[in-house]
Amino acid sequence: DIQMTQSPSTLSASVGDRVTITCRASQSISSWLAWYQQKPGKAPKLLIYKASSLESGVPSRFSGSGSGTEFTLTISSLQPDDFATYYCQQYNSYSPFTFGPGTKVDIK
Amino acid sequence: QVTLRESGPALVKPTQTLTLTCTFSGFSLSTSGMCVSWIRQPPGKALEWLALIDWDDDKYYSTSLKTRLTISKDTSKNQVVLTMTNMDPVDTATYYCARSYDPHARPPFFDYWGQGTLVTVSS
Numbered sequence: 001d002i003q004m005t006q007s008p009s010t011l012s013a014s015v016g017d018r019v020t021i022t023c024r025a026s027q028s029i030s031s032w033l034a035w036y037q038q039k040p041g042k043a044p045k046l047l048i049y050k051a052s053s054l055e056s057g058v059p060s061r062f063s064g065s066g067s068g069t070e071f072t073l074t075i076s077s078l079q080p081d082d083f084a085t086y087y088c089q090q091y092n093s094y095s096p097f098t099f100g101p102g103t104k105v106d107i108k
Numbered sequence: 109q110v111t112l113r114e115s116g117p118a119l120v121k122p123t124q125t126l127t128l129t130c131t132f133s134g135f136s137l138s139t140s141g142m143c144v145s146w147i148r149q150p151p152g153k154a155l156e157w158l159a160l161i162d163w164d165d166d167k168y169y170s171t172s173l174k175t176r177l178t179i180s181k182d183t184s185k186n187q188v189v190l191t192m193t194n195m196d197p198v199d200t201a202t203y204y205c206a207r208s209y210d211p212h213a214r215p216p217f218f219d220y221w222g223q224g225t226l227v228t229v230s231s
Contacts (some may be wrong), residue, residue: 019184032214032215034217034218036155036218038155041184042224043204043221043223043224044155044204044218044221045216045221046219048216049217049219052204055219087155089155089157089217089218091214091215091216091217092215093215094160094168094215096157096168096170096171097145097157097160097215098157098171099154099155099156099157100154101154102154102155
């Protein structure tokens, strides 16, 4: 199985900050990576797919980059609605699909 | 408008079998490239993918749980059912169903999710 790691596990930031979260895969997954945002008590929401494609309706302050084994999610100017936990997920091949452990973005 | 809704028991006893139903609308699981997955999340922990069924009735399972899981679909009812045998307290989690769609039938990401249903395993 492909293992996913994320760093940092927790990130404290202020409104307006530029925030970067890193996701690494244990083997190359080309660009088959998605990012999700999850708020407490809610289902995850798709933000980015194929490493850098922005899902419809997602604000343009979110962007993704990377390929192979290293990926980043960047929020260009953190907004109050962005305080949440972020997960990466690889979908390089059918089964199993794996998620990263999550990065919690909280208020500094 | 795509929607998914999970249903099933909120409480199961250890060793029992859990049966969860995902009822969806706004898409058809007979469309080429369409898939529905089950994903769970223990309280305070990360997401864990469990199983996927596709439009062609192909089924895929988590490596660590595959001996306990069965996924099936009823296309006419727009439902996907997951059964998990031999439930244990460590299986306490919120269980989500989620849709995937790729017109090229590539392995998918999850674009629509249900609200989730909390299942507690306790005697």
